[in-house]
Amino acid sequence: xxxxxxxCWRSVLLLSVLLVAMDxxxxxxxxxxxxxxxxxxxxxxxxDGPDDNQTLALCLDESHGSGFHTKEAYLYARFDxxxxxxxxxxxxxxxxxxxxxxxxxWEYHDEVDLxxxxxxxxxxxxxxxxxxxxxxxxxxxxxxxxxxxTVDFHTYSIDWNPKRITIxxxxxxxxxxxxxxxxxxxxxxxxxxxxxxxxxxADDWATxxxxxxxxxxxxxxxxxxxxxxxxxCQPSPGVAWCGDEPPESTWFEQxxxxxxxxxxxxxxxxxxxxxxxxxxxxxxxxxxx
Numbered sequence: 001x002x003x004x005x006x007x008c009w010r011s012v013l014l015l016s017v018l019l020v021a022m023d024x025x026x027x028x029x030x031x032x033x034x035x036x037x038x039x040x041x042x043x044x045x046x047x048d049g050p051d052d053n054q055t056l057a058l059c060l061d062e063s064h065g066s067g068f069h070t071k072e073a074y075l076y077a078r079f080d081x082x083x084x085x086x087x088x089x090x091x092x093x094x095x096x097x098x099x100x101x102x103x104x105x106w107e108y109h110d111e112v113d114l115x116x117x118x119x120x121x122x123x124x125x126x127x128x129x130x131x132x133x134x135x136x137x138x139x140x141x142x143x144x145x146x147x148x149x150t151v152d153f154h155t156y157s158i159d160w161n162p163k164r165i166t167i168x169x170x171x172x173x174x175x176x177x178x179x180x181x182x183x184x185x186x187x188x189x190x191x192x193x194x195x196x197x198x199x200x201x202a203d204d205w206a207t208x209x210x211x212x213x214x215x216x217x218x219x220x221x222x223x224x225x226x227x228x229x230x231x232x233c234q235p236s237p238g239v240a241w242c243g244d245e246p247p248e249s250t251w252f253e254q255x256x257x258x259x260x261x262x263x264x265x266x267x268x269x270x271x272x273x274x275x276x277x278x279x280x281x282x283x284x285x286x287x288x289x
Contacts, residue, residue, distance in 0.1 A: 030054040030228050037196070039066025048226065055226040058199040060086075060093060061219040067198030068225075073102050075192045076233035076242045078159040083116075083197075084224040085125060087150035090118025092203030092214030095223040097156055101191035107135040110188035112158055112165055116149070117206045125149055126270070129167055131177050133186040139283065141175055142271035143264075153226060161233045162189065162242050163252035173261040174268065178285070182247075185285045189243075195230070199223045 031054055036043045042059040043066040058066045079099070086093050099112040111132035116125050127143045147154065157168040165188070167175040179187040199221065203214040233242035236251040245251060273279070274286035 030056060030226060033072075033228055033230075034068045034070050036066060036068045038198075039064055042066040042220075043068070048224075053226045055224050058095075058197070058223050058225070060199045060201060060221040060223075062216045065198060065200035067096075067196060067200070069100070069194045069196040070228075070230070071194075072230075073192035073194045074230065074232065075190070076161050078157065078229075078231045078233070079195045080155055080157045080227070080229040081195070081197070081225055082153040082155050082227040083149070084151075084153045085116050085149040086118055086199070086221045086223050089121045089215050089218050090125070090150075090221065091120045091207040091212040092201055093118035093221050094198075094200055094202040094206050096196070096198045096200075097158075098196055099158060099160070099188075099193040100196050101193045104191055105135075109135055110191045110193065111137070112160065112167075112188070112193075113137075114156055114158070114167065117202075119207055120212060127169070127174075129175055131165065131188075133188055136186070138273065139177070139285075140271060140273045141269060143169075143174055143268045144270055145169065146268055153224070155227075158195075160188070161252045162245055164256075166256065169264075172264050173257060174264045176256070176261060180285055180288060183284070183288055185283075185288070195228075197223075197225055 031045055034056070039058070042061070042064060044057050046055055046057065047053065048055040056068060058068070060066070081097060083095065083097065085095050095116040095118075097114045101109050101111075104110075109132060111130075113128070113130040113132075115128040115130075117128055119125060124144050127145055129141050129143070130137050131139045155170050157171070159166040159168065163179050165177040166173050179189070181187050181189070201214055203212070204210045235242045235245050236249060239245055274282060
């Protein structure tokens with residue numbers, strides 16, 4: 001009988017322990033809200049911390065990685081997840097958190113991406129963000145995280161409402177993509193999307209443009225997710241749902257810390273597609289305001 005990767009043996013053991021513990025739990029849980037969509041043999045749940053937080057570990061070895069998605073799809077919501085990234089030499093690995101639609105052809109799909117690009121030991125992670133609308137992406141913005149994301153959990157958020165998409169790190173806004181459809185800029189506004197996460201090998205591009213490859217002698221690699229919170233978008237009083245919010249409403253302008261956003265972009269952004277002088281043509285949103 002062929003031997004299984006060590007992460008897979010551990011997954012079987014810890015998942016069994018969790019299932020026993022869950023028999024005594026009545027509250028909603030990470031285990032209840034998501035399902036592992038691929039690499040089931042490379043993922044496991046475990047209880048972590050003084051509060052016994054249900055945590056999902058995704059595993060990557062030379063055979064393959066793993067990924068999950070929420071059971072429910074959403075149209076306008078805020079998603080918060082705590083993640084601890086792959087430590088030490090994570091070069092070539094990519095840990096992700098993203099929104100992706102259900103049963104939409106690729107050429108028409110919308111998507112909101114956070115991809116954490118691994119690096120050699122001692123070098124910082126890059127947070128690679130991108131937004132696809134109607135199958136078209138190329139809206140990349142990249143940031144250096146201002147902390148070590150491998151020694152503890154940090155909160156990563158996507159706040160999606162009819163006026164804008166905001167990406168936050170530990171509550172600090174780092175990117176806003178506005179709804180400028182009135183000016184001819186497409187915006188994700190009709191596709192229900194699930195929150196997904198994964199850990200996979202992308203050493204053809206992820207680290208220093210693919211020059212640094214994954215060191216499989218350091219495998220298995222682990223990324224950990226916990227404390228998923230999803231809050232449906234709330235419209236202003238008297239409005240039935242967020243999609244019916246009047247165009248002139250300022251309801252969704254509340255709560256955005258513009259100063260914190262500007263500071264994060266000035267301090268931590270390392271690439272902005274709207275300022276790429278090598279692009280032959282800038283997207284329309286880059287020429288507005």
